[in-house]
Amino acid sequence: MSFLHTPILRVFNIVKRFPGVTALNGVSLELYQGEVHVLLGENGSGKSTLAKVISGIYLPDSGSIEVAGRQVVFSSPADAIRYGIYYIPQTPSLVESLTVTENVLLALRSYSLLAGVGRVREVVREVASKLGTRVDPDTKVSELSYTQRQTVELAKAVLLGARILIVDEVTTYLPRVVREFFYNYVRQVREGGGSVILITHKISEAVEVADRITILRVGTVVRTLERGEFNVELIRKLMFGNRVTSSTVEQPGGPTPGGGGEEVARLENAWARDDSGNLALRGVTLSIMRGEVLGVVGIAGNGQRELAEVLVGLRGLVRGRYYLRGADVTNRGTGTVRAAGVGFIPEAPLYYIFSGDLSLVENVAIASRWGPVIRWDSLASRVRKLVDTYGISAASPRAPVKTLSGGNIMRLAVARELELSRNMLVAYNATRSLDEAFSEYFLNAVRDLAQRGTAVVYISESVDEVLAVSNRVAVISSGRIVGLFDREGVNRDTVERLMVM
Amino acid sequence: MSFLETLYQTLISYTGLLEPLIFLAMIGTAISIGFYGSFWNVGAEGQYVMGMVGALFLTLFSPLVPLFEGGGTVLTALLKVLVVLFGGLLGVLWSLVPGVLKAYVRVTEVPVLLLMNYVAYSISDYLTAGPWKGRYTYGYIRTDLIPEAARLTIIPGLEMLRYEVVVALVLVIAFAYVLLERTEVGLRIKFLGTNPVALRASGYDERVVTLTTAALSGFVVGVAGALRLLGYDYRLPYNIGDGKTGFYGYTAILVAWLSFRDVRYILPSALIVAVLTSFGYRMQMLLKDLLPPGISAYAISLILMGVTLVVYSIFRVLRDYSMRLVVKP
Amino acid sequence: MSEVLNWFTVALAPAYAAYTLAALGNAVIERSGVLNIAIDGFFVLSSAFAYTYAILLSQVLGSGPLATYIAIALTALTTAVFYSLFTTLNTALPVSQGAVGLSFMFAGYGLGAVVGNIGRLVFSIQRVRVDYLGVTGWGSAVAYVLLVAVAILTHLLLYRLRLGVLIRAVGEDPRVVSQVGVNVTHTRFLAGLIGGLAVGLGGALFTLWRIGGWSQGQGLNHGWLAYAISIAGWRYPLLVALVSVFFSSLYVLLPHIQRLGLPIEISMAVPYIVSVAVMVLVSLAPRRGSILAEPRALGREYFREERA
Structure with a gap:
C-alpha cells in the first residue's frame, strides 16, 4: 500500500x-x-x-x-x-x-x-x-x-x-x-x-x-x-505508559472478602418494560448479599438500565417480585426503597438524581429527611464538608448544580449517595464521567462500603471494572441473567462470550 | 386628553390601582406556586369564580351567618375566616380535577384548566339564574346581597381597600415565601418543576407532589375569590364570564411570569400589570368614539402577556446559555 | 330520513370541516414532538385573520366568492407562518414547551382581538359586504369529499413519505435522529408549516363558513374542542377524521338539546366537559408500542449540544 x-x-x-x-x-x-x-x-x-x-x-x-x-x-x-x-x-x-x-x-x-x-x-x-x-x-x-x-x-x-x-x-x-x-x-x-x-x-x-x-x-x-x-x-x-499493568483485567485492590451471607435484596423472576413498552427484563432472579459487590455486566441496552431502575423503585415490575430485607417492596415505589437505606449512583446524575437548576444544598436536602422545616445554614455547612471531603470544585454551596463540571456533579452524587447507602448501593455506569483518579477512589469507596456490610450492585458496561470490583459477576443479555459466577471462577473471555448471547 | 395625560392620570389615581393590585398580587402568587411545580395554572379564573360561589353559598344559604351574627368582633372575624377558607376549598376542588388528571391519567393540564374556567362560569350563571336567583334585584338576574355581617371592613380614606384583604395579601405572600424557601414541601415542588425524575429518585411520589402543588395554588385563588365577594361584589352577577371578574385569573398569569417566579417580585409585577390594565381601560374609554369597542384592555393585556412571555423566554435563554458562532471557511 | 340527510349536509358540514382540519393539523404538529398547547390561541388568531382578510379583499376585489376563497388561502398561509415560528422556537430554545406554548396561546388571543378589530374598523367605515360561504347540499358534499381527501393526504404524508418519517422520528427520539444527520429544528419547522396550514384552514372555515361573521373572542375554546378530537383519534389522521364526525355532532347539538333536561347555562358547558372526558378516556387506554402511541418526545425539551 x-x-x-x-x-x-x-x-x-x-x-x-x-x-x-x-x-x-x-x-x-x-x-x-x-x-x-x-x-x-x-x-x-x-x-x-x-x-x-x-x-x-x-x-x-x-x-x-x-x-x-x-x-x-x-x-x-x-x-x-x-x-x-x-x-x-x-x-x-x-x-x-x-x-x-x-x-x-x-x-x-x-x-x-x-x-x-x-x-x-x-x-x-x-x-x-x-x-x-x-x-x-x-x-x-x-x-x-x-x-x-x-x-x-x-x-x-x-x-x-x-x-x-x-x-x-x-x-x-x-x-x-x-x-x-x-x-x-x-x-x-x-x-x-x-x-x-x-x-x-x-x-x-x-x-x-x-x-x-x-x-x-x-x-x-x-x-x-x-x-x-x-x-x-x-x-x-x-x-x-509507566503504570505497572500487565493486563487490563488485573484489579488494583482485589475483590472484597465475602460478606456475612445475609440477604439484603432479592429479585424473583422479575419482568419489566422499557419506556417504549418492550420487555427489557425477562425473568431476572438475583439475590444480593450483605457485604458483597455483585457486578452486573452486559452490552449497552440489554436491560441494565431497567434493572438499575427496578432496584431503586423507579420502574415497576410487570411480573415477579422484589424483596428488600425480607419485605415485599414490589411496585411500592422509590419512597419505600429509599427508606430502606438504598443509595443510587447512576451514569447521568442530572437526569436521574439531581435538579441542575437547583443548588448543591437543595440537592442534598431533598434526599435527607429533615422534617417539614429546613434549616439551610446547618445544611450548608454539611454540604461544605462534603465538598471538602470529596474534592468537589463548586463556586458555592448555593450554586446551581448545572454550573458544575460533569466530573464534579458525579462526585457530588457519590458524596450524597454513599451516605444514603445504609443497606444497599445501586451503581449504574457510575464511572462514565469520572476521571481516572476519582474512578479509582470511587471503586475503593465501593469496596469499603461492602466491607462495612452494605450490599452493592455494580452495573456497568466495562468488563474490566466489573471484574475488578466484584465478588460475584452476573452477565446480562437481552434482559436475562445468562451467567452468574464467583469472581475466582470466571475469566474475561467467558464473560464476553456470554454478553453477546 | 392626550396619551401621556391618560398615563399620568392612571398613575396618580392610586386608589383605583390598589384594588386590582391586591387581587393580581394574590392570584399571581398562587399561580407562581403552580409554576414552580410545572403546574401551568391557567385555570385561576375558574378557581376564582368557584371561590366566589362558595362564599356566596355559605353567607346566603347556610345557617352560618345567623349563628355568628351579632356575636361581637371575634365571632364575626371567625365567620369571615370560615367563609374565606370555604372559598379556598372550592378553589382546591377546581384545581384538583386537572391535578388528578395530570398526576394519575397523564392528561395535559392546560386544556383541562382552561375548559374548566367555562364550566365554572356556567355553574355560577346557572345558580344565579336558577336556584340562587335573588328576590330583591329590581328585575335583574342576579343573587341577593350577602348579609352585612359577612362583609369586609372598608378602610376609611381608602375606599377601595378592605382591612381583611390587606391582611390576607400579607399572609398569602408570607405563606408562599415560607413554603418555597423554608419547607421541605416547597423543595419538593421545586424539584417537581425542574426534574420530576430526581424527585422520584429521592423517594417521593411525584403524583402526590403534583396534587399538593395544584391544591395549594387553587386554594389561594379560591381565597381571593371569596374575599372579592365578601369585600366588593356582595353578590353574583349573571353572565359572569363577560368580564365581570375583571379577568384577574388570566391577567395574573402575566404577574406570575413577570416576577421571574420569585415571590419577592410579585408586588412590583402586580403593580406594573395593574397600571397596564387600568391604563388600557382608560385608553379604551378615551378612544371609544374612535375605535370599535373590541380593542379593549382585555385585548391589550392579552397581547402584552403573549409578547412579554415570548421575550422573557428568549431573555432567559440568553442569560442561561452562551451561544456559539461557527464561521465556515 | 331526509332529516338525517339534511343534518349531515347542512348543519354538520361547516363545523365538521373546521374542527377536523384543525385536529388534523394538530396531529401533524404533535407527531413531531411539539406539545401544541398554543392551538386555541392559533385558532382564535386564524378566525380573526379570515374575517379581516375577507373584508379587505372584498373591498379590493369586490364582494364575491373569489375574495372569500383568497381570504381562506391567505389565512392558512399566515397561520402556517406563525405556527412554524412556534415549532421552531419550541425546538431551538431550551425553554420548557409549556412556557412557550402558553406564550403563543396568549399572544394568539391578543393578536386575534387586534386583527379582527382592524377588520371591523374597516367594515364600520366602508360597509363592504363579505360573501360568506353558504350551506348547500352540493357544497357540503364536495366539502366532505375534500375533507376525506385531506385526511388521506395527511395519512400518506405521515406514513408513506420521507418527510412524514422524519416528522415522526423527531417526535420519538430527536437526539438519535440528529445523530444521523437530520436537522430536528428544520423538520419541526416543516411540521409547523404543514400543521399550521390545516389549523389555519380550520379557523378560516370557522369564521367564513360556520359563523359567517366575527365578534370579539371568536373561536375561543373551539381550538380545544379540535384538540380533543385530535386526541380522541390518537393523532392518527384517518381515525381523527372518523371520530370527528361524532364529536363535531356532539359539539353542535349538545348546547341545544333541551330534552337532556339541562338548564341552558349548564348545557353551554357540555361540549367542554365532553372534551375533557374524551382526553381522559383516551389517556386511560393502553396503547404503548402501537402506531397509536403518544410520541415519546412530546412536550420534552430538546437540547442540541450535550455530552452523551
Whole structure:
C-alpha cells in the first residue's frame, strides 16, 4: 500500500474540552485511502470524543479537519455525512419505534422529502442480503437483536456511500463469527477505495485487522504504528505508559472478602418494560448479599438500565417480585426503597438524581429527611464538608448544580449517595464521567462500603471494572441473567462470550 | 386628553390601582406556586369564580351567618375566616380535577384548566339564574346581597381597600415565601418543576407532589375569590364570564411570569400589570368614539402577556446559555 | 330520513370541516414532538385573520366568492407562518414547551382581538359586504369529499413519505435522529408549516363558513374542542377524521338539546366537559408500542449540544 498521495482525512491539533476535563489535547491523525486505521486506547483516553469530532457530533475547541486536502468545518453530523463520513456508535442510532426501512430512509439525504417509503424497501432488502443477513425491512427496530441493529447501521452506511467509516467499539463484544462478518465488510469498504477508522480498547482485535494503529492516552496521541511494527508488548506499554499493568483485567485492590451471607435484596423472576413498552427484563432472579459487590455486566441496552431502575423503585415490575430485607417492596415505589437505606449512583446524575437548576444544598436536602422545616445554614455547612471531603470544585454551596463540571456533579452524587447507602448501593455506569483518579477512589469507596456490610450492585458496561470490583459477576443479555459466577471462577473471555448471547 | 395625560392620570389615581393590585398580587402568587411545580395554572379564573360561589353559598344559604351574627368582633372575624377558607376549598376542588388528571391519567393540564374556567362560569350563571336567583334585584338576574355581617371592613380614606384583604395579601405572600424557601414541601415542588425524575429518585411520589402543588395554588385563588365577594361584589352577577371578574385569573398569569417566579417580585409585577390594565381601560374609554369597542384592555393585556412571555423566554435563554458562532471557511 | 340527510349536509358540514382540519393539523404538529398547547390561541388568531382578510379583499376585489376563497388561502398561509415560528422556537430554545406554548396561546388571543378589530374598523367605515360561504347540499358534499381527501393526504404524508418519517422520528427520539444527520429544528419547522396550514384552514372555515361573521373572542375554546378530537383519534389522521364526525355532532347539538333536561347555562358547558372526558378516556387506554402511541418526545425539551 502506498501512502504517498494526500491523506483522505487529516485532523490536525484538535482540542476538545468539556467542563473540568480536556478530552482531546492537540490530537493529529492522518487517514489514507484504503486503510483500516485502528484507534486504540483505554476507556476515557479520548477515542470516542475524537470520532465524534470527526463525524460532526462535537465541535472542536480548536484544530482543523481536512477531507481530501480541503479544509472543512462540521457543525452537525449532516455536514460530515455530506463528505462521506459515517459514524457507527456502540449504541446504534436508530429510532426504536420505527421500522428498519423508515430508519434507513431517515438517513438518506439523497432522497427528497417527498420520496416514498416503498421505494426504499427493496433497496434495504437488497443491501441487507449483500451484507449477508436477512432483515425484514418492515420490522420495528425495537424487535431486532443487537447484531441485527448494527447490520442496519452498516446498510445505512452502504446506502449513504460512506467513504470513511468510523466504527466505535461495535465489534468489541461481538462473537467471533459476527466479528468476522464485520471484518469482511470492512475489507469490502477498503477494496472499494474507502477507509475505516476502527475504535477499540482490545489490543488483540487491533492487531488482527489494522493496517496502522494509533494509540491514544489521556487525550493525546502516543504514537502511530505501521503494520510491521505491531508488537503486543510494545503496544501495551504505549497504552498504559509507566503504570505497572500487565493486563487490563488485573484489579488494583482485589475483590472484597465475602460478606456475612445475609440477604439484603432479592429479585424473583422479575419482568419489566422499557419506556417504549418492550420487555427489557425477562425473568431476572438475583439475590444480593450483605457485604458483597455483585457486578452486573452486559452490552449497552440489554436491560441494565431497567434493572438499575427496578432496584431503586423507579420502574415497576410487570411480573415477579422484589424483596428488600425480607419485605415485599414490589411496585411500592422509590419512597419505600429509599427508606430502606438504598443509595443510587447512576451514569447521568442530572437526569436521574439531581435538579441542575437547583443548588448543591437543595440537592442534598431533598434526599435527607429533615422534617417539614429546613434549616439551610446547618445544611450548608454539611454540604461544605462534603465538598471538602470529596474534592468537589463548586463556586458555592448555593450554586446551581448545572454550573458544575460533569466530573464534579458525579462526585457530588457519590458524596450524597454513599451516605444514603445504609443497606444497599445501586451503581449504574457510575464511572462514565469520572476521571481516572476519582474512578479509582470511587471503586475503593465501593469496596469499603461492602466491607462495612452494605450490599452493592455494580452495573456497568466495562468488563474490566466489573471484574475488578466484584465478588460475584452476573452477565446480562437481552434482559436475562445468562451467567452468574464467583469472581475466582470466571475469566474475561467467558464473560464476553456470554454478553453477546 | 392626550396619551401621556391618560398615563399620568392612571398613575396618580392610586386608589383605583390598589384594588386590582391586591387581587393580581394574590392570584399571581398562587399561580407562581403552580409554576414552580410545572403546574401551568391557567385555570385561576375558574378557581376564582368557584371561590366566589362558595362564599356566596355559605353567607346566603347556610345557617352560618345567623349563628355568628351579632356575636361581637371575634365571632364575626371567625365567620369571615370560615367563609374565606370555604372559598379556598372550592378553589382546591377546581384545581384538583386537572391535578388528578395530570398526576394519575397523564392528561395535559392546560386544556383541562382552561375548559374548566367555562364550566365554572356556567355553574355560577346557572345558580344565579336558577336556584340562587335573588328576590330583591329590581328585575335583574342576579343573587341577593350577602348579609352585612359577612362583609369586609372598608378602610376609611381608602375606599377601595378592605382591612381583611390587606391582611390576607400579607399572609398569602408570607405563606408562599415560607413554603418555597423554608419547607421541605416547597423543595419538593421545586424539584417537581425542574426534574420530576430526581424527585422520584429521592423517594417521593411525584403524583402526590403534583396534587399538593395544584391544591395549594387553587386554594389561594379560591381565597381571593371569596374575599372579592365578601369585600366588593356582595353578590353574583349573571353572565359572569363577560368580564365581570375583571379577568384577574388570566391577567395574573402575566404577574406570575413577570416576577421571574420569585415571590419577592410579585408586588412590583402586580403593580406594573395593574397600571397596564387600568391604563388600557382608560385608553379604551378615551378612544371609544374612535375605535370599535373590541380593542379593549382585555385585548391589550392579552397581547402584552403573549409578547412579554415570548421575550422573557428568549431573555432567559440568553442569560442561561452562551451561544456559539461557527464561521465556515 | 331526509332529516338525517339534511343534518349531515347542512348543519354538520361547516363545523365538521373546521374542527377536523384543525385536529388534523394538530396531529401533524404533535407527531413531531411539539406539545401544541398554543392551538386555541392559533385558532382564535386564524378566525380573526379570515374575517379581516375577507373584508379587505372584498373591498379590493369586490364582494364575491373569489375574495372569500383568497381570504381562506391567505389565512392558512399566515397561520402556517406563525405556527412554524412556534415549532421552531419550541425546538431551538431550551425553554420548557409549556412556557412557550402558553406564550403563543396568549399572544394568539391578543393578536386575534387586534386583527379582527382592524377588520371591523374597516367594515364600520366602508360597509363592504363579505360573501360568506353558504350551506348547500352540493357544497357540503364536495366539502366532505375534500375533507376525506385531506385526511388521506395527511395519512400518506405521515406514513408513506420521507418527510412524514422524519416528522415522526423527531417526535420519538430527536437526539438519535440528529445523530444521523437530520436537522430536528428544520423538520419541526416543516411540521409547523404543514400543521399550521390545516389549523389555519380550520379557523378560516370557522369564521367564513360556520359563523359567517366575527365578534370579539371568536373561536375561543373551539381550538380545544379540535384538540380533543385530535386526541380522541390518537393523532392518527384517518381515525381523527372518523371520530370527528361524532364529536363535531356532539359539539353542535349538545348546547341545544333541551330534552337532556339541562338548564341552558349548564348545557353551554357540555361540549367542554365532553372534551375533557374524551382526553381522559383516551389517556386511560393502553396503547404503548402501537402506531397509536403518544410520541415519546412530546412536550420534552430538546437540547442540541450535550455530552452523551
